[in-house]
Amino acid sequence: MSENLKIIEIEVLRYHPESDREPHLEVYKVPFTDDMSVLQGAQYIKDNFDGSLTFRWSCRMAICGSCGMMINGIPKLSCETFLRDYHPNRIRIEALAHFPIEKDLVVDLSGFIEKLESIQPYIIPKEPRSLEQGEYLQSPQQFNDYIQFTSCINCTLCYAACPQFGLNPDFIGPAAIALLHRYNMDSRDGAAEERMELVASEEGVFNCSAVGYCSVVCPKHVDPANAVNINKTNAAKDYFLRFLSPKGGSK
Amino acid sequence: MSKRRPYVRSMDGWWKKNPYFIEYMIHESTALFVAAYAFILLVGLVRLGQGEAAWSGWLDALKSPLSLTCHVVFLVAILYHTYTWFKIMPITMPPIIVGGKRVGPEVITGSGLLAALVASLVLLGLVWRLAL
Ligand code: SF4
Ligand code: FES
Numbered sequence: 468m469s470e471n472l473k474i475i476e477i478e479v480l481r482y483h484p485e486s487d488r489e490p491h492l493e494v495y496k497v498p499f500t501d502d503m504s505v506l507q508g509a510q511y512i513k514d515n516f517d518g519s520l521t522f523r524w525s526c527r528m529a530i531c532g533s534c535g536m537m538i539n540g541i542p543k544l545s546c547e548t549f550l551r552d553y554h555p556n557r558i559r560i561e562a563l564a565h566f567p568i569e570k571d572l573v574v575d576l577s578g579f580i581e582k583l584e585s586i587q588p589y590i591i592p593k594e595p596r597s598l599e600q601g602e603y604l605q606s607p608q609q610f611n612d613y614i615q616f617t618s619c620i621n622c623t624l625c626y627a628a629c630p631q632f633g634l635n636p637d638f639i640g641p642a643a644i645a646l647l648h649r650y651n652m653d654s655r656d657g658a659a660e661e662r663m664e665l666v667a668s669e670e671g672v673f674n675c676s677a678v679g680y681c682s683v684v685c686p687k688h689v690d691p692a693n694a695v696n697i698n699k700t701n702a703a704k705d706y707f708l709r710f711l712s713p714k715g716g717s718k
Numbered sequence: 719m720s721k722r723r724p725y726v727r728s729m730d731g732w733w734k735k736n737p738y739f740i741e742y743m744i745h746e747s748t749a750l751f752v753a754a755y756a757f758i759l760l761v762g763l764v765r766l767g768q769g770e771a772a773w774s775g776w777l778d779a780l781k782s783p784l785s786l787t788c789h790v791v792f793l794v795a796i797l798y799h800t801y802t803w804f805k806i807m808p809i810t811m812p813p814i815i816v817g818g819k820r821v822g823p824e825v826i827t828g829s830g831l832l833a834a835l836v837a838s839l840v841l842l843g844l845v846w847r848l849a850l
Contacts (some may be wrong), residue, residue, distance in 0.1 A: 484723035485721050485723075489723060540736060564727070565727075565729075567725060568726075569722065569723040609764075626827050630729070630732050630733065634729055635734075678739070678742050679806050690809065691810075692810075693809045693811075696809060696811070697812050699810075700812070
């Protein structure tokens with residue numbers, strides 16, 4: 468080991484479903500260099516101390532969204548968070564908050580996947596369109612209306628930042644609503660009314676009490692809190708429109 | 719048989735776990751002071767309807783040291799509430815486009831605070847003139 472190699476203590480929340488009744492903390496002393504991410508710290512532990520340590524990762528460049536964890540209590544992508552920024556203090560890594568822990572740092576995302584499906588995350592055209600009509604044209608303005616909400620990488624950091632999701636796991640939550648908003652705002656889409664039922668439902672936007680932390684932790688500046696809150700206004704409008712016109716908003 | 723046994727962590731004391739949540743809770747609880755102050759004004763209105771003696775009694779009660787202390791506390795709480803309220807305002811609004819560009823969150827928060835300041839000053843000015 469070279470002399471300028473520093474050592475950082477990494478405290479990991481471990482949980483093994485077959486042998487542990489509940490999670491517990493374990494500390495590892497990890498030698499690191501300045502270019503090492505927290506993810507690499509976890510990989511070092513797995514390679515050198517305990518091969519059973521379980522965590523998700525793939526791209527290690529903040530693109531795939533799989534390496535999210537609580538780092539000193541804050542939801543972050545571990546591949547773009549650096550050990551040097553915590554040294555000489557101890558660093559604690561835990562599975563993303565508010566999700567059930569499957570094993571160690573891996574959480575159960577099945578609920579999230581179901582929510583993504585439920586918002587109909589695809590363009591549902593206003594009316595059928597024939598090939599002869601050619602491609603859709605979209606102005607830069609129409610493009611700007613939704614582009615920000617396409618940047619989501621499904622890292623679910625926003626869910627780990629949302630106490631309302633923690634208190635009510637049925638809440639559709641920030642990222643899924645941001646994606647719903649992305650399709651609603653797309654000039655090619657015509658299904659906003661269909662999606663309204665979900666927006667205004669028990670699981671919908673009114674679970675949000677505007678804590679706003681989801682938008683703070685989002686690594687891709689999606690601003691999911693904005694999508695959620697705009698849809699509160701939309702749902703309220705839809706509700707009152709139903710009194711005004713016989714056809715009204717959605718059903 | 720599945721060996722899965724997903725562990726659900728407790729949400730007890732969630733708001734103490736992050737400074738951001740603590741600020742959120744303070745923000746939410748200062749709304750109670752706003753409500754309390756509105757209630758005091760409402761009582762004043764009721765007392766006014768009950769005649770001169772009731773109204774003067776209410777005015778005297780406002781001048782008591784306890785009431786003055788309360789007012790200072792209310793003022794601080796309401797100022798904090800105003801500040802944090804406008805701070806989260808940008809995330810609650812649809813984008814505002816001016817000259818082809820989206821208006822930044824600082825501008826929205828700043829304008830909100832400015833509007834609150836101007837409204838307070840105008841109100842203060844009016845009341846001042848009435849009192850003279
Ligand atoms: S909205 Fe942001 S924080 Fe939430 S899943 Fe998408 S990229 Fe991650
Ligand atoms: S490993 Fe892909 S986002 Fe971190």
